[in-house]
Amino acid sequence: MGNAKAGSGVWYGDDDPRNKSIRVPLQKQSNRTAELMAILAAVKDNPPSDNLRIVSDSRYAINGLTKYAAKWEARNWMGNQHGDLFRCITAWIRWRRGVTTLRWTKGHNVTEGNEEADKLAKEGTTKPLTNSPDTLRAPAGNLMTQGASLAKLEQKDFYRIIRDKNRIPARARTERTIGRIQACTENTFGRPPHAEAVWSATRHRDFTKKTRDFLWKSTQHAYEVGEYWTHIDGYEDRGICPLCNDQEDMEHTITKCKSKARSVAWRLANDLWTRTGNTELPTNIGDILGCGLAAFTINDNPNDGKSRLYRIIVSETAYLIWKIRNERRIRDDDGGERSNIEGETTTRWRKALNKRLTNDRFLTDSIRFRKRALKAELVKRTWTGCLENEEALPQEWHKTRGGFSGYVAGGSAR
Numbered sequence: 001m002g003n004a005k006a007g008s009g010v011w012y013g014d015d016d017p018r019n020k021s022i023r024v025p026l027q028k029q030s031n032r033t034a035e036l037m038a039i040l041a042a043v044k045d046n047p048p049s050d051n052l053r054i055v056s057d058s059r060y061a062i063n064g065l066t067k068y069a070a071k072w073e074a075r076n077w078m079g080n081q082h083g084d085l086f087r088c089i090t091a092w093i094r095w096r097r098g099v100t101t102l103r104w105t106k107g108h109n110v111t112e113g114n115e116e117a118d119k120l121a122k123e124g125t126t127k128p129l130t131n132s133p134d135t136l137r138a139p140a141g142n143l144m145t146q147g148a149s150l151a152k153l154e155q156k157d158f159y160r161i162i163r164d165k166n167r168i169p170a171r172a173r174t175e176r177t178i179g180r181i182q183a184c185t186e187n188t189f190g191r192p193p194h195a196e197a198v199w200s201a202t203r204h205r206d207f208t209k210k211t212r213d214f215l216w217k218s219t220q221h222a223y224e225v226g227e228y229w230t231h232i233d234g235y236e237d238r239g240i241c242p243l244c245n246d247q248e249d250m251e252h253t254i255t256k257c258k259s260k261a262r263s264v265a266w267r268l269a270n271d272l273w274t275r276t277g278n279t280e281l282p283t284n285i286g287d288i289l290g291c292g293l294a295a296f297t298i299n300d301n302p303n304d305g306k307s308r309l310y311r312i313i314v315s316e317t318a319y320l321i322w323k324i325r326n327e328r329r330i331r332d333d334d335g336g337e338r339s340n341i342e343g344e345t346t347t348r349w350r351k352a353l354n355k356r357l358t359n360d361r362f363l364t365d366s367i368r369f370r371k372r373a374l375k376a377e378l379v380k381r382t383w384t385g386c387l388e389n390e391e392a393l394p395q396e397w398h399k400t401r402g403g404f405s406g407y408v409a410g411g412s413a414r
């Protein structure tokens with residue numbers, strides 16, 4: 001296709017924010033490159049702990065990543081026109097802890113998804129050509145192989161190796177973060193967790209899908225923030241926080257930035273947390289990213305309600321701060337904080353916490369959710385002391401049909 005324009009599309013569902021159209025940024029603009037780029041985007045964009053099912057109309061891409069993967073990798077993709085992409089995708093699949101499956105679908109037919117993805121791909125061709133240094137970036141721990149001999153292995157062995165390799169500790173920055181989470185957890189709860197426990201805590205059931213993604217990505221340094229930009233010519237200033245003129249990274253954003261949104265959100269979080277007699281929330285990034293490991297006790301027994309409230313407050317607050325930061329830096333083009341940011345942060349923080357409370361009550365429905373239902377008593381232990389006019393609420397406020405009409409306390413806006 002020579003210099004023809006190529007685009008890639010990744011479609012998840014109607015109005016799914018993850019839907020993506022990409023202008024193929026590599027020199028080789030071809031359909032095959034575009035198809036591989038779409039798969040690479042899907043593999044990179046989703047949390048490695050989630051199972052991922054990729055449907056593509058490219059037999060070439062799917063066979064290259066399954067049937068021929070071991071053979072090609074043994075030769076280090078030598079002589080393969082798209083070897084760099086195959087190598088990169090393989091490394092990212094390996095980096096994932098969830099199961100990645102690939103399935104072929106007939107192209108240009110009415111299969112839902114295929115047409116939508118095609119549309120997104122066409123849109124991609126109209127985007128300006130950028131030469132992002134990020135395109136073929138290796139995942140944490142650099143699992144790009146250099147000609148490892150896997151040729152004799154069967155397919156199932158290949159996947160076993162993929163899974164085993166995931167246990168390799170990630171790159172230096174991630175290790176440092178894990179170390180901080182371990183140290184903070186030991187300091188706060190008396191025992192340092194194993195690195196594996198740090199990872200599994202980011203998937204704690206008390207988090208929403210979004211806060212879970214946020215926590216693992218932050219621990220993994222998967223966000224393009226701070227230091228990431230410092231090494232990219234022409235983009236160095238993106239690594240600086242324009243509000244503080246300091247190096248920006250996740251720690252800065254969540255625990256140090258002058259941003260009003262940040263201070264308001266943490267003030268609300270602390271107001272709610274200390275209402276029930278708790279001491280202030282910790283301010284160290286290790287504690288915040290490791291909030292899934294919270295293990296409060298009462299008379300030497302686990303205080304599950306308190307640990308749960310803590311996880312919810314800390315994860316929702318940190319995630320909201322990060323979201324508002326992104327809006328300011330990306331959507332609002334670094335235009336500084338919006339004039340109504342304090343009120344807006346209050347409203348959004350309350351909304352986030354009230355949503356958790358409402359969901360909790362909803363999930364206690366044991367007829368509907370059976371084994372997956374939340375224990376009503378746990379919901380009660382979590383939120384008791386946190387609600388407005390709690391004494392006036394009906395006895396069963398913590399249950400699905402408890403006649404609840406209350407809100408999480410704190411802030412003035414609703």
Ligand SMILES: [Zn+2]
Pocket residue numbers: 241242243244245246252256257258259
């Ligand atoms: Zn700042």
